[in-house]
Amino acid sequence: MPVGQNGLRADVIMDPISPVKRINLSQLYEQYVNATSHMVTCVVRDLMGNGEHQQAWEYLKEYYSVVSPPMIQTINEVLNNDRRIATHLDIIAAEGIYLYLPVDSIHIGPKLIQDLRTKFPVDIQPVTYSPDGVNQVTTIDPVLIGSKYMMLLEAAPDNWSSVSTAKLQHHGLPAKASKSDRYGSPNRELPVRIMGEDEVRLLNAALGSDVTADLLDRSASPTTQKAIIRSILNSDKPSNVESNVNRRKFPMDNARPLVYVKHLLSCAGVKFVRGTYDHEKV
Structure with a gap:
C-alpha cells in the first residue's frame, strides 16, 4: 500500500470523487483534521523527547483552540495542575490525539481547514507504492494520508x-x-x-x-x-x-x-x- 508523509502507510485507497457523488463532504474534513492531529502528535513527541514539555503543552493547547474551541474550554478547566498536564501529554505521546469535535459543530467547515493550513500545515508529500510488488513508483502529485472512522455494516455472526x-x-x-x-x-x-x-x-x-x-x-x-x-x-x-x-x-x-x-x-x-x-x- 502507498506510503506518504511521516512514513504513514495507507490501509484503504479512497475514490476522490466519492465524497461528491455521495454528497458526503464531511469525510474530507475528517480526513484532513485527523492527518493534522497525527502531525501534531509527532511534533509533541519530538518536543517531549528533547525535554521541552512546556513547549509541547503550549503547542498542543494552541492546536486545541484552533481545531475545537469547545474542547479547549474543557481542557483548561480539567487540566489545572502539572500532574494532570504531564499525564495528558504522556497519553498523547503514546496513543495520539483524541478530539472532541461534534458532527454538528459550527466550527467544522472550510474556515477550519484554512486555519489549520495556516497555523498547522501538514507536509503532504507524494506517495510511494509498488504496483507489481517489485518496482517502486512515486506519484508526481502529493497525496494526503489521514485516518477516518469507518463502520462495517454486516449482520451479527451469531445467527444464520x-x-x-x-x-x-x-x-x-x-x-x-x-x-x-x-x-x-x-x-x-x-x-x-x-x-x-x-x-x-x-x-x-x-x-x-x-x-x-x-x-x-x-x-x-x-x-x-x-x-x-x-x-x-x-x-x-x-x-x-x-x-x-x-x-x-x-x-x-x-x-x-x-x-x-x-x-x-x-x-x-x-x-x-x-x-x-x-x-x-x-
Whole structure:
C-alpha cells in the first residue's frame, strides 16, 4: 500500500470523487483534521523527547483552540495542575490525539481547514507504492494520508442471517427474492451485489483474472454454492474456514450463465480455449 508523509502507510485507497457523488463532504474534513492531529502528535513527541514539555503543552493547547474551541474550554478547566498536564501529554505521546469535535459543530467547515493550513500545515508529500510488488513508483502529485472512522455494516455472526447465498430459479440462475422469501429460510437469500462491471475490471487489474473467476464461480455456480454452504455448516469454526471449496472436486468454469453460453456456442461449433498472454506483443 502507498506510503506518504511521516512514513504513514495507507490501509484503504479512497475514490476522490466519492465524497461528491455521495454528497458526503464531511469525510474530507475528517480526513484532513485527523492527518493534522497525527502531525501534531509527532511534533509533541519530538518536543517531549528533547525535554521541552512546556513547549509541547503550549503547542498542543494552541492546536486545541484552533481545531475545537469547545474542547479547549474543557481542557483548561480539567487540566489545572502539572500532574494532570504531564499525564495528558504522556497519553498523547503514546496513543495520539483524541478530539472532541461534534458532527454538528459550527466550527467544522472550510474556515477550519484554512486555519489549520495556516497555523498547522501538514507536509503532504507524494506517495510511494509498488504496483507489481517489485518496482517502486512515486506519484508526481502529493497525496494526503489521514485516518477516518469507518463502520462495517454486516449482520451479527451469531445467527444464520450473517450468511448470504443467492436464491436460484429453476434454471439455476440467481433470482430476486420476494418478501415472503425474506423470512422463509434461516439464511439470507438476498446477498449484496459487489461484482458489477466496474468491480470486475478493478479486481482483474489488482488481483488478476484467476481470483475474479473464482469469485464469480462461487456466486453463479449452484454446485459451488452447495459446497460452500456444506463446508460452513460442517465446520467447527464457521468463521475461520481455511478452504470451503475443493477445486479438484468442484472445478471452475461451471457457473450457470457461463455453462449456457458454452452450450449455445458449442451447438454452433464454437469452443473457448485458454490461451497464453505475451506481454512483449502488447
